[in-house]
Amino acid sequence: MAVAGKRKTKSKTKSTETPLMQQYNAIKGKHPDALLLFRVGDFYETFGEDAVKAAGILGIVLTKRANGSASEIALAGFPHHSLDTYLPKLVRAGYRVAICDQLEDPKMTKTIVKRGVTELVTPGVTMNDQVLDTRSNNHLAAVHFDKDQVGVAFLDISTGEFLVTQGNHDHAEKILTGFSPSEVIYLKHDRKQFVQVFGDRYFTYAMEDWVFTQDFAQDILLKHFQTNSLKGFGVEQLHTGIVAAGACLHYVAETQHDKVSHITGISRIEEDRYVWLDRFTIRNLELFHSANPDATTFREVIDETVSPMGSRMLRKWIAFPLKDVNAIRARHDVVEELLENDALFATLEREIQQIGDLERLISKVAAQRINPRELGQLLRSLQSVEPVREACTESKCKALKELAGQMILCDEAIQKIAGTLVDEPPALLNKGKVIAEGISPELDELRSIAGSGKEHLLKIQQRETERTGIPSLKVAFNNVFGYYLEVTNAHKNKVPSEWIRKQTLVNAERYITEELKSYEEKILGAEDKMLALEARLFQELVSALVPYVKHVQVNAQIIARLDCLCSFATCARKGNYARPVVDEGEVLDIRGGRHPVIESQLPPGESYIANDVLLDPESQQIIIVTGPNMAGKSALLRQTALIVLMAQMGSFVPATQATIGWVDKIFTRVGASDNISSGESTFMVEMNETSSILNNLSPRSLILLDEIGRGTSTYDGISIAWSITEYLHENKHARAKTMFATHYHELNDMAGLFPRIRNYNVSVKEVNNKILFLRKLVAGGSAHSFGIHVARMAGMPKPILNKAEEMLKHLESTHGNKGREEGNGVAKRGEDVQLSFFQLDDPVLEQVRDEILELDINTLTPVEALMKLNEIKKLVGGKT
Numbered sequence: 001m002a003v004a005g006k007r008k009t010k011s012k013t014k015s016t017e018t019p020l021m022q023q024y025n026a027i028k029g030k031h032p033d034a035l036l037l038f039r040v041g042d043f044y045e046t047f048g049e050d051a052v053k054a055a056g057i058l059g060i061v062l063t064k065r066a067n068g069s070a071s072e073i074a075l076a077g078f079p080h081h082s083l084d085t086y087l088p089k090l091v092r093a094g095y096r097v098a099i100c101d102q103l104e105d106p107k108m109t110k111t112i113v114k115r116g117v118t119e120l121v122t123p124g125v126t127m128n129d130q131v132l133d134t135r136s137n138n139h140l141a142a143v144h145f146d147k148d149q150v151g152v153a154f155l156d157i158s159t160g161e162f163l164v165t166q167g168n169h170d171h172a173e174k175i176l177t178g179f180s181p182s183e184v185i186y187l188k189h190d191r192k193q194f195v196q197v198f199g200d201r202y203f204t205y206a207m208e209d210w211v212f213t214q215d216f217a218q219d220i221l222l223k224h225f226q227t228n229s230l231k232g233f234g235v236e237q238l239h240t241g242i243v244a245a246g247a248c249l250h251y252v253a254e255t256q257h258d259k260v261s262h263i264t265g266i267s268r269i270e271e272d273r274y275v276w277l278d279r280f281t282i283r284n285l286e287l288f289h290s291a292n293p294d295a296t297t298f299r300e301v302i303d304e305t306v307s308p309m310g311s312r313m314l315r316k317w318i319a320f321p322l323k324d325v326n327a328i329r330a331r332h333d334v335v336e337e338l339l340e341n342d343a344l345f346a347t348l349e350r351e352i353q354q355i356g357d358l359e360r361l362i363s364k365v366a367a368q369r370i371n372p373r374e375l376g377q378l379l380r381s382l383q384s385v386e387p388v389r390e391a392c393t394e395s396k397c398k399a400l401k402e403l404a405g406q407m408i409l410c411d412e413a414i415q416k417i418a419g420t421l422v423d424e425p426p427a428l429l430n431k432g433k434v435i436a437e438g439i440s441p442e443l444d445e446l447r448s449i450a451g452s453g454k455e456h457l458l459k460i461q462q463r464e465t466e467r468t469g470i471p472s473l474k475v476a477f478n479n480v481f482g483y484y485l486e487v488t489n490a491h492k493n494k495v496p497s498e499w500i501r502k503q504t505l506v507n508a509e510r511y512i513t514e515e516l517k518s519y520e521e522k523i524l525g526a527e528d529k530m531l532a533l534e535a536r537l538f539q540e541l542v543s544a545l546v547p548y549v550k551h552v553q554v555n556a557q558i559i560a561r562l563d564c565l566c567s568f569a570t571c572a573r574k575g576n577y578a579r580p581v582v583d584e585g586e587v588l589d590i591r592g593g594r595h596p597v598i599e600s601q602l603p604p605g606e607s608y609i610a611n612d613v614l615l616d617p618e619s620q621q622i623i624i625v626t627g628p629n630m631a632g633k634s635a636l637l638r639q640t641a642l643i644v645l646m647a648q649m650g651s652f653v654p655a656t657q658a659t660i661g662w663v664d665k666i667f668t669r670v671g672a673s674d675n676i677s678s679g680e681s682t683f684m685v686e687m688n689e690t691s692s693i694l695n696n697l698s699p700r701s702l703i704l705l706d707e708i709g710r711g712t713s714t715y716d717g718i719s720i721a722w723s724i725t726e727y728l729h730e731n732k733h734a735r736a737k738t739m740f741a742t743h744y745h746e747l748n749d750m751a752g753l754f755p756r757i758r759n760y761n762v763s764v765k766e767v768n769n770k771i772l773f774l775r776k777l778v779a780g781g782s783a784h785s786f787g788i789h790v791a792r793m794a795g796m797p798k799p800i801l802n803k804a805e806e807m808l809k810h811l812e813s814t815h816g817n818k819g820r821e822e823g824n825g826v827a828k829r830g831e832d833v834q835l836s837f838f839q840l841d842d843p844v845l846e847q848v849r850d851e852i853l854e855l856d857i858n859t860l861t862p863v864e865a866l867m868k869l870n871e872i873k874k875l876v877g878g879k880t
Contacts (some may be wrong), residue, residue, distance in 0.1 A: 039080060041434075044078055044086075057089055060077070065812060084130045097120070099121065119255070124138065135311035139181040148169075151239075152244055164237075164242065175269060185205045185207055185248070211251075216250075217246025233368070280667075302568075304598065306352055310567065313557075328662070348566055358381045373427040388562065392407075433635045441858060443533050471491075481512060488507060564643075572651070581649060585661035586616070589613075592611075594655065624748065625761065625762070648660070665701040667705045705724070705739070706741045758779070759781035769832060
């Protein structure tokens with residue numbers, strides 16, 4: 001695709017377009033949907049629409065040039081050495097960026113320099129450190145729809161992680177939310193379906209139909225792994241998932257990433273192993289993000305890892321807690337051992353910090369993108385694996401011993417690097433002094449020639465000074481004509497005739513000699529040969545390390561696990577967390593539970609008010625929690641979910657003690673807001689999330705509901721909340737453990753009608769018409785909301801508060817108390833009750849009622865009826 005500003009007629013374009021622009025247009029035509037960075041000399045240039053976009057994003061100057069065409073074309077560029085500064089900005093702005101480099105030395109050609117795209121960087125496919133977030137995976141996801149099944153694959157080219165799964169739409173959405181990919185690819189004709197299922201919150205790229213076919217996927221995967229089938233990976237039955245996986249590999253190849261030997265296998269995401277956390281729960285618990293930009297997330301509190309790969313793994317552990325009780329207990333065993341053995345903990349934390357990001361370093365080896373300094377860091381990382389292994393082997397913890405037994409000491413790789421690389425290598429290979437002495441006799445000889453150059457030049461200077469009698473003679477160098485002899489004007493008459501004058505200055509003249517030119521060629525030739533030889537030796541070293549990639553990846557995974565477990569130990573020590581008991585029972589019994597995030601944000605000296613929570617499907621399946629706003633109902637619900645989640649992650653928990661019958665799904669319905677972009681109201685969002693819960697119930701589910709029904713009218717809300725609670729209680733297939741926080745005090749009546757429902761309230765104390773929030777959960781329901789008190793605390797103007805209190809007294813005297821006394825507030829079990837329009841506590845509706853009751857319908861004419869209807873319409877605020 002030609003850039004903006006091209007010729008209107010083909011004949012003129014052909015006759016006046018420069019060879020450079022012809023080359024640019026040809027390359028741009030191959031990557032029309034990417035922003036093309038075109039290397040010209042020491043700059044990366046952008047043209048046309050690309051230039052306009054780049055200038056706006058990067059804040060660089062936008063200019064215009066003719067570039068051999070009649071009409072001007074936009075132009076914007078930046079120095080090539082600033083690529084690492086500008087590239088991340090373009091990618092984060094959501095652009096695919098094609099990097100077009102010079103493929104040959106301009107000095108070696110008399111025609112236009114050969115150029116080509118060396119890398120296509122997209123949000124989901126990059127190995128650039130400035131684009132990548134060290135503490136998060138950079139997953140490319142592929143989604144393939146096939147009838148009622150969805151195949152999903154995840155590939156992180158920066159680590160080599162390759163995962164696949166398939167299931168229904170709910171499963172696919174949950175998995176996609178948990179992994180939070182940087183980019184998602186799918187079939188072009190599936191665009192509408194993709195948006196319907198997953199929304200528009202992902203950076204996406206649509207691909208041609210032939211990419212998403214079974215035969216193509218099978219062929220590309222078998223060819224990559226060099227196997228005859230996929231049985232060895234345990235994914236051969238995931239036909240829809242395999243199609244998505246093949247699309248991932250193809251997309252990576254399309255983006256010019258052809259060295260991908262670090263993608264050594266593909267694993268199945270086993271849904272049965274992990275707790276179900278849907279996207280609503282992940283959002284409501286603020287596990288990774290918060291709607292409030294200043295809020296602290298759960299991950300920020302729980303992440304005490306000391307390595308990037310540990311932090312990346314911890315994110316997965318948060319999104320995918322375990323269901324296997326034995327695996328959970330094994331993690332708890334390690335955390336307990338780390339808390340009891342200070343020497344072991346100190347050794348692991350110190351060595352893991354030294355190891356750093358081993359996972360991404362070894363991936364760079366496979367991709368041939370590692371620099372000398374990073375290779376030096378890889379050496380230190382590999383050397384630190386042995387003390388970690390020894391410390392785990394000597395531990396009394398069985399789980400740690402098992403991890404130690406899985407580690408592989410790559411001694412040969414260590415020897416290769418240590419024996420070839422200098423102790424402190426530079427970051428850039430072309431800086432030289434990368435390969436150690438004694439590795440290559442040829443390199444040592446060239447270094448000797450280059451190193452003795454200054455001494456030889458000094459000898460020439462001394463000899464010529466004595467021969468000519470010029471005391472101020474000096475030898476120097478510049479890039480224009482190399483080495484030269486400089487003579488001041490006072491002594492220029494002493495210059496020998498064989499010297500060749502090259503430059504005249506104000507106070508001196510510069511000369512060259514045949515001897516200097518000959519030596520210059522020798523020195524410069526040695527330097528060029530040194531750089532070329534070092535580059536070749538370094539490349540040979542990197543290639544020799546590729547066979548160790550898989551072993552190093554195994555070590556990296558184990559080190560990351562240890563880092564996560566050390567993080568749990570650190571949190572437990574800092575927060576005084578207790579080891580939970582996770583068992584096969586169904587009871588949830590938390591004593592002295594606390595919210596980990598809120599507790600971490602408390603001012604020094606202020607302690608968190610702990611609470612007990614007991615949920616038992618046989619006796620106390622559902623807890624209805626009442627109490628005013630700001631009393632702590634939502635915090636109590638969230639902390640219960642987080643304590644369960646932490647326990648099944650393998651962490652200790654913020655509680656005095658906790659016994660948790662493992663849960664398989666955690667559902668939360670907390671704090672909905674309007675989804676304006678989709679045209680959904682608060683109530684619609686609330687009902688969607690609640691429907692998702694009720695349609696995915698299981699006997700081991702934990703459900704936490706906050707203010708269900710508040711998005712609609714009072715009586716509608718009470719009816720819906722009552723019905724949902726009754727459904728959860730009466731469900732014969734799943735007695736899901738439930739906590740329901742509500743303002744609807746009428747729901748307290750349910751405890752008297754249903755045997756497994758209990759009332760609790762978050763207590764407050766009223767002193768001198770003011771309330772104190774005690775934040776303590778106590779048995780029994782609450783009959784007051786204290787809304788006006790909360791409004792007063794928020795600084796509401798006094799006249800409004802006074803009016804509100806006046807209205808409250810009026811409503812309570814005319815409706816509220818009477819209704820409660822007569823038992824008319826809520827339907828008794830088994831009754832069908834129609835809620836009267838005039839039971840609503842609204843003075844205007846009271847007036848409407850009185851107007852209608854006073855009417856004598858038998859004597860009312862049609863015209864009078866219309867007039868009366870018009871009056872009533874005015875009363876309720878309608879336009880006539």
